Amino acid sequence: MAFQRFHLLGAEPSTAKEVAVPTSASFKKVQIEVAKALDITTYKSVSFTTSEGDVLEKVEDVVEHPDAVAVAIDGHAIRKPQGPAPLPVVGNYYEIYPDHLHNHGRLFRKYGDVIKTEVMGKVVYLTNSPGVSEQILIESPYFSKEINSNHPLYGIRNNDAVFLGDTNKNWVVGHKYASASMTGKAIPHYAKMTHNELVKVLGVLDTLDARDESFNAYSLTLKIASQVIGKFTLMRDLHHLDSPESPLDDLVTDMVALLGYNKQVTSRGEWFGKLPFGPGKHLRDSSGHFHELLEKQLQLIKDDHEKNPRPDLDLETAAMDADCLADFFLRAADENGDKIPHDLMLANLGVLVGAGFTTTSSAMAWLLYALAKYPDCQDKMLQELVDNDITKDTEFTPAVLEKLTYLEKFLKETLRMHGPSFAPGRTAQVDNVVLPGGYVLNKGDVVISALYSIHYHPKIWNNPERFDPERWTPDFKPSRYEYMPFAAGGRSCIGFAFALQELRLFLATIVRYYDICQVGDEPIEYDPEFQLIRPTNLYIRARRRPE
Ligand code: HEM
Missing domain, CATH: 3.10.20.90 (Phosphatidylinositol 3-kinase Catalytic Subunit; Chain A, domain 1)
Known part of the structure; x- marks a missing residue:
């Protein structure tokens, strides 16, 4: 030695x-x-x-x-991440907002692969480097999902649940059950239910078409996505697609309000959220109401189980047999015969509802955007659907979906350029931890993998600003940390297989029957105060295609 x-x-x-x-x-x-x-x-x-x-x-x-x-x-001396000098109180707010996606890109170009930002007293580091992202996202003794007061999810932190909680004991339990409920093997058995909910939008579009009316894309996709998630998670019919005027269910309005208030609270500092009025109070109220609704719906499913008893099953079998996620949680037992404790079940179901529709509704809205913006792609997809005899009555097995190769490329490219998620944050667990490139952080520092900037990184993507589904040839395989609409590592998305299946079915349903155009040509804005990226001013006219 x-x-x-x-x-x-x-x-x-x-x-x-x-x-x-x-x-x-x-x-x-x-x-x-x-x-x-x-x-x-x-x-x-x-x-x-x-x-x-x-x-x-x-x-x-x-x-x-x-x-x-x-x-x-990596050939460098160690260095502290740099960023613009903060102004008093607001910090870098005006350097970053309202267009944080592009402003972060500008700051990466100026200050390097890891930047420091400070907004209203909250310091957050961001990276556009796949190498650094890998190190922060893998869950290690150096970095973990720990939601401290600088973390973007702090306002809605819930240590009883996946997504909103630290990587702790409860997360291990919640993750065991929640991820088992949505494996790639289990998800195809939800295709029929998902498709049945999605085709309901055809009635809404028919009515709007007959009235010669356009619609706000996100307002409709919010209804569609939550209609699907209501059934998938809780067997609850939200009646969102009965007519174009159907109102949103409280389950959805509460969750949307909750996320909106959280973004307002977290972008302004902790003190703001503690005020007995304004967004902080609204955040607490909507959260309480949402959980009451959830408890009621769970009770309905339990009552149904009392009347029509169904067997408890091991995790894998339960996932294949369940009618919805709540049904899974009530009946699934792990290798020791243990079920998920009630409080964890409730907290996790709430998160699955929220994570399920807020993401997919934004993704669907961007899919409508891409269809409208690139009519040639829409035509190609339609041809593929016709060639494969796809109709609203098709039974979408994995084998059928596999044949829709152009649709798949279109979906991948839309999720690259318009992925709804942009900010998975992880927290340093030790002082003076050294990241690739020599960037040094201290315990408690929060780093965000800036998914949007990575998905447009010119060193990774050839002509990144070009919408090019054809780049997704079978040989083109960006690494796990170069393309990650669902993040990567130990705390990545567990609903990705369900989401991808749903988005494929959405595209197949809409494109087969409707020609999608944008109304007006104003630049599309996104909501900078929302946790996810969603278009706010995209108006669509959907015209029924001749049979
Ligand atoms: C296009 C749709 C979706 C996108 C883009 C997306 C994206 C993401 C991302 C980026 C994360 C990591 C968040 C972080 O690190 O802070 C995540 C986590 C998560 N997602 Fe998704 N998601 C989608 C759909 C869904 C659906 C449909 C569900 C469930 C029904 C779901 C459930 C979850 C859960 C539970 C986590 C947290 C996992 C954990 O804490 O370990 N997601 N998702």
């Missing part, structure tokens, strides 16, 4: 730490040991230099070097 002292390039040699290196160690082994000792998130970033800047490429040169060895990170 040999001993050598190592310090980070850019830090004083006096900070060097002694590391034991087995005599027969490979270069990789030395990198691994040094990364561990200096809290460098990945050994792959590590290289060794002398104080004169000479690179040490052999184990013996590293071990036998007479002085402490400097450790470069």
